Structure formats: structure tokens, C-alpha cells
Amino acid sequence: MRRYLRLLxxxxxxxVASAMAYRADFLVEGAMSAAWMAVALxxxxxxxxxxxxxxxxxxxxxxxxxxxxxxxxAVVEGVVNPSLVELVDRIxxxxxxxxxxKPVDAQLLVSGSRYEPWKVLDLLGAxxxxxxxxVLRGHGPEPGHLLVGLALFATGVxxxxxxxxxxxxxxxxxxxxxxxxxxxxxxxxxxxxxxxVFRGAWRIVFTFVIPVAVMTTYPAMALLxxxxxxxxxxxxxxxxxxxxxxxxxxxxxxxxYTSASS
Amino acid sequence: MRSGxxxxxxxxxxxxxxxVAETVAYRAEFLVWLLTSTLPLVMxxxxxxVAGEGPFRGYASPDFVAYYLATLVVRNLTGSWVSWQVSxxxxxxxxxxxxxxxxxxxxxLGASHLAAVPFRTIxxxxxxxxxxxxxxxxxxxxxxxxxxxxxxSVALAWLVTFATLFTIGSLAFFITxxxxxxxxxxGLFSLLSGYLLPLPLLPRWVATVAELTPFPAMxxxxxxxxxxxxxGADLARLLxxxxxxxAATVLVALTVWRLGVRRFEAVGG
Numbered sequence: 465m466r467r468y469l470r471l472l473x474x475x476x477x478x479x480v481a482s483a484m485a486y487r488a489d490f491l492v493e494g495a496m497s498a499a500w501m502a503v504a505l506x507x508x509x510x511x512x513x514x515x516x517x518x519x520x521x522x523x524x525x526x527x528x529x530x531x532x533x534x535x536x537x538a539v540v541e542g543v544v545n546p547s548l549v550e551l552v553d554r555i556x557x558x559x560x561x562x563x564x565x566k567p568v569d570a571q572l573l574v575s576g577s578r579y580e581p582w583k584v585l586d587l588l589g590a591x592x593x594x595x596x597x598x599v600l601r602g603h604g605p606e607p608g609h610l611l612v613g614l615a616l617f618a619t620g621v622x623x624x625x626x627x628x629x630x631x632x633x634x635x636x637x638x639x640x641x642x643x644x645x646x647x648x649x650x651x652x653x654x655x656x657x658x659x660x661v662f663r664g665a666w667r668i669v670f671t672f673v674i675p676v677a678v679m680t681t682y683p684a685m686a687l688l689x690x691x692x693x694x695x696x697x698x699x700x701x702x703x704x705x706x707x708x709x710x711x712x713x714x715x716x717x718x719x720x721y722t723s724a725s726s
Numbered sequence: 727m728r729s730g731x732x733x734x735x736x737x738x739x740x741x742x743x744x745x746v747a748e749t750v751a752y753r754a755e756f757l758v759w760l761l762t763s764t765l766p767l768v769m770x771x772x773x774x775x776v777a778g779e780g781p782f783r784g785y786a787s788p789d790f791v792a793y794y795l796a797t798l799v800v801r802n803l804t805g806s807w808v809s810w811q812v813s814x815x816x817x818x819x820x821x822x823x824x825x826x827x828x829x830x831x832x833x834x835l836g837a838s839h840l841a842a843v844p845f846r847t848i849x850x851x852x853x854x855x856x857x858x859x860x861x862x863x864x865x866x867x868x869x870x871x872x873x874x875x876x877x878x879s880v881a882l883a884w885l886v887t888f889a890t891l892f893t894i895g896s897l898a899f900f901i902t903x904x905x906x907x908x909x910x911x912x913g914l915f916s917l918l919s920g921y922l923l924p925l926p927l928l929p930r931w932v933a934t935v936a937e938l939t940p941f942p943a944m945x946x947x948x949x950x951x952x953x954x955x956x957x958g959a960d961l962a963r964l965l966x967x968x969x970x971x972x973a974a975t976v977l978v979a980l981t982v983w984r985l986g987v988r989r990f991e992a993v994g995g
Contacts, residue, residue: 491905499913503922507769510927511776514783518729650762662771
């Protein structure tokens with residue numbers, strides 16, 4: 465266990481070092497974070513400029529969902545995405561052989577192989593939006609709700625990570641599937657809205673098939689104190705089940721790995 | 727120059743054939759790539775349920791359906807990844823091969839991406855049919871003359887988009903992070919082209935800023951021709967503005983390319 469932590473630490477240090485080498489990127493990344501925040505916030509302002517509530521959600525509550533969306537996306541783009549893009553590349557070129565040769569778990573090794581430290585800016589932006597939302601509400605979250613909200617944030621990130629691992633596993637069978645990652649982030653875009661605003665089949669898809677509700681809506685409801693214990697447990701359980709499933713698929717994928725290099 | 731033009735014209739059929747072959751070879755990737763533009767569908771789901779509680783600033787549910795499905799069709803037909811392609815070739819040095827050929831890369835790449843348009847209709851056509859069958863059909867324009875202008879308008883939108891993306895890709899000659907610019911560009915595009923929200927719904931000042939940029943010419947104009955009833959003067963003005971932006975963006979693209987290619991030193995061989 466300690467070996468793994470040390471390994472992750474080394475990999476993180478390497479990424480931070482290379483990010484520091486390109487300090488000017490800080491400005492570019494900062495500008496990008498701001499631009500995307502504007503894109504995310506504008507429809508919300510347009511919508512709530514006319515209406516007080518939409519599908520039972522008022523403006524501050526919808527902002528909390530958006531904050532969760534930005535937070536999950538920051539973690540995914542900062543930690544999961546760069547690593548898996550590298551993985552797909554390694555599978556294609558056959559360099560994945562060297563990963564399998566190492567005496568540590570391959571999934572762990574590839575999952576934390578690369579970071580984008582500047583995504584911390586996005587995470588700070590997300591926290592800022594959440595704080596602003598609670599300022600609008602006039603009172604902060606209760607400590608208990610905060611705890612559950614943070615716990616569900618973690619399970620939400622894990623659910624998204626599980627989907628990514630499933631995509632990565634697919635690339636063992638069908639090489640050159642980097643596009644699938646774009647599709648995944650495009651679908652994840654729906655998570656910026658509370659799942660209740662979607663009706664009928666959409667809502668079922670976004671709750672059970674591609675569980676974006678688990679990633680943002682339920683955690684936000686927990687933070688707002690509007691989620692009952694049963695749904696909270698089901699949400700966390702669903703995320704963990706997805707994680708387990710992705711682990712099984714990953715193992716099966718590894719077994720069918722045939723090196724591209726020889 | 728004249729011989730250059732005639733050379734390019736003679737090469738065009740071959741370039742088209744190559745483009746078709748490329749698209750067919752990577753068909754799975756291509757399809758997945760097209761499916762990534764789901765943002766209008768998300769917005770469609772959102773706004774129809776909002777409009778279900780009552781019209782939103784004059785937009786009823788069918789208006790949103792028509793707007794976002796039309797947006798999806800136009801976006802599918804006009805999008806391309808040429809900025810990624812150009813910056814990648816500059817970065818890896820693969821551009822050296824392209825420079826050896828006697829056809830300007832703008833034309834060569836343009837032909838290759840145009841060749842993909844028939845494949846793009848494989849995705850765009852079903853969406854268009856859904857649009858015609860859905861409640862959105864009632865919100866479409868019924869004027870045949872106006873609908874006829876949609877085709878040239880989509881073609882101009884394609885050209886403005888292509889030239890802008892080509893310019894962004896060419897920035898790789900000057901800076902290493904040109905893909906970050908492409909990302910920033912997509913943010914601005916979402917906001918100012920009407921991709922995210924119909925421009926009339928945007929705050930006044932954002933819409934005014936948008937009017938001064940080429941972004942509406944990339945998307946909103948053909949969508950407006952499809953979904954709004956316009957007077958003859960408005961129609962002529964919209965197409966004229968689009969034509970102006972097409973000329974301007976192509977000029978900028980060629981200029982940035984010419985300045986950049988002077989600095990190009992191929993890496994590797």
C-alpha cells in the first residue's frame with residue numbers, strides 16, 4: 465500500500481515539475497477556465513432571469529449542481545483524462561508491454577501516470593461557484609449535509625472514472641478509440657443540469673444507463689439537504705458497483721491483450 | 727499564379743477521391759466524432775421542458791425543437807478538425823511532405839474535408855428527418871425562396887468555419903499551445919454562434935458583441951433561414967454579411983499561413 469502511495473507521489477511530482485517548466489501555460493489555462501465558466505453560467509442566468517424555478521430547482525440550487533459538474537470535470541480532466549489518453553497511445557504503439565512488466569497493478573499505474581496540475585484552477589472555480597450559491601441562499605450547508613455532499617462528490621468522481629476505465633478497456637479490443645473519450649465528455653455535459661429538468665426516457669438514461677445524476681444531481685441535493693438517506697446510499701452504491709464492474713472488464717481486457725509491438 | 731490555379735483545379739478530382747478514401751478508412755472514428763456534438767440535444771432537452779411550463783420569451787416548445795435540431799444539422803455539416811490536423815503536421819514535421827506538393831495546403835485540405843461532407847449527411851439526414859416529423863416542423867420557414875438560400879448559406883458557413891479553423895491550426899507556426907487556442911475558440915464559438923442558445927435569448931451586450939464577430943456566420947445564419955420568416959431585404963443582408971466574412975476569413979487564413987510557413991523548419995525526415 466505504501467509503495468503505491470509513494471509511486472503516485474513520484475508521478476504527481478513529475479507532472480508538477482513539467483507543468484512548472486511551462487509557467488506561461490498558467491495564463492492560457494486561466495483564460496480557458498474563465499471562458500468555459502462563462503459558457504457554463506450564461507444559460508443559467510438567461511434561464512433564471514425569466515423564471516424563479518425550473519422543475520423545482522431555484523437558481524442557487526442549480527448553481528450547486530453546476531459547481532459539482534465543474535468539480536468532477538476538473539478532477540477528470542486533471543487526473544483521469546491525461547493518463548488514459550496516454551494509455552490508449554501505449555496500447556496502440558505496444559509500449560503497454562513495459563507497464564505490464566512492472567511489479568505493480570497495471571490499472572493503478574496507468575490511472576495515475578499523468579496529471580494536469582493547472583486544472584486546480586477549475587477546481588477552485590467550482591468551489592467559488594458553490595460558495596456563491598450558498599451566499600445567494602443566505603446560509604451555509606449544515607455540517608452533516610456537507611459531509612455527505614463531499615462523500616458523494618468522491619463517489620461521483622469514481623463513477624466517472626469507472627466509465628473512463630470501461631472506455632480504456634474497449635481500446636484493448638478496438639484500437640484507436642480515443643474518440644470515445646470525446647463522446648464520454650460530451651455525454652457528461654448533461655450533468656451540468658439537474659437531472660429532473662429532463663423528462664421521460666432522457667431522465668431514465670441519465671440516471672441508470674449513463675449515471676450522470678449520480679455524479680452531480682444527487683451530491684448537490686445532499687449538500688442542499690434535500691436528499692433522503694435511501695437515495696444517498698443507492699447513489700453511492702451504484703457508483704461503487706460501476707467501479708467494480710469496470711475493474712472486472714479491465715481484468716478481462718488485460719487477459720486478451722496482444723502486444724502491438726512484436 | 728494562373729498555372730497554380732489551373733494545377734489546383736486539375737488536382738481537385740484526385741484530392742476528392744483521396745478524401746473519400748480517408749473518410750471510409752476511418753469510418754468508425756468518424757462516426758463517433760460526429761456523435762460528439764451532443765450539446766444541442768442537451769439544450770433541447772432542457773429548453774423543451776422549460777417551455778413545457780409556458781413559452782420562454784416568445785419561444786414555445788416547437789421553436790426550440792426546430793432551432794436545436796437545425797443547429798445540429800448545420801453543425802454536423804460544417805464542422806471539421808482541420809485545426810488539429812494542421813497544428814499536428816506542423817508539430818511533427820509531416821508538413822514538409824505537404825509543402826512539396828504543388829497545390830496550396832488550404833485547397834488540398836479543403837478538398838479532403840469537403841469530400842467528407844457526403845458522409846456527414848449520414849448523420850445529418852436522420853436528424854433532419856426527425857426535425858420534419860417532430861413538433862418543430864411547424865416552426866420552420868415555409869417560404870420556398872428562403873429555403874433555397876439555405877444551401878448556399880450552409881456552404882458559406884462551412885467556408886467561414888474551415889478558414890477560421892485553418893487559421894487557428896496555422897498558429898502552431900508561432901506558438902506551441904495552438905490547441906489551447908482551439909479550445910478557447912470552441913468556448914467562444916459555443917457562446918457567440920448561437921450553438922448554446924439562440925442569439926436573441928442572450929443578454930443584449932453579448933448579442934451585440936456576437937454581431938461583430940464571424941461566429942454567427944458559421945451557424946446562426948443558415949439556422950435563421952430555416953426557422954424564421956425573413957423579409958427579402960433581411961435575407962440579402964444576412965447572405966451578404968456571410969459572404970463578407972467568408973472573404974475576410976479566407977484572406978486571414980492565407981495571410982497567417984504565408985507568414986507562418988516562412989518560419990517553418992521541418993523536424994525529422
